[in-house]
Amino acid sequence: MTLNPIDISVIVIYFLIILYIGFFTARKKEGESSVEDFILAGRKVTLPIFVATLVATWYGSILGVGEFAYNDGIVAWLCFCVPYYIAGAIFGCFFAKKIRASNVKTIPELIINKFGERAGKIS
Numbered sequence: 001m002t003l004n005p006i007d008i009s010v011i012v013i014y015f016l017i018i019l020y021i022g023f024f025t026a027r028k029k030e031g032e033s034s035v036e037d038f039i040l041a042g043r044k045v046t047l048p049i050f051v052a053t054l055v056a057t058w059y060g061s062i063l064g065v066g067e068f069a070y071n072d073g074i075v076a077w078l079c080f081c082v083p084y085y086i087a088g089a090i091f092g093c094f095f096a097k098k099i100r101a102s103n104v105k106t107i108p109e110l111i112i113n114k115f116g117e118r119a120g121k122i123s
Contacts, residue, residue: 039105065080
């Protein structure tokens with residue numbers, strides 16, 4: 001596969017923009033953030049951005065849904081998307097506020113606090 005010079009320039013420009021944003025943000029926030037702020041994004045991520053990052057990660061790298069959808073069509077949507085959206089809606093409606101209010105970093109940490117170390121390891 002060969003890339004056209006225009007393709008290469010788009011890729012280079014993209015990486016330069018990403019590097020600029022990374023360095024600019026790092027300088028701007030220097031000394032103000034902690035590891036916990038980094039991991040939790042300061043608990044300031046809005047719902048649309050949170051959903052977009054989850055969907056991109058879930059579909060892109062974890063499940064390889066793009067390849068599955070290309071090969072098998074609508075069955076990919078029925079097998080992966082529908083159950084995922086149902087589970088996400090249940091989680092959002094019944095558990096998200098309680099977990100956020102508990103001020104823990106992970107769901108296993110919450111389970112350890114409630115039910116003990118053994119249950120946390122299983123989770």
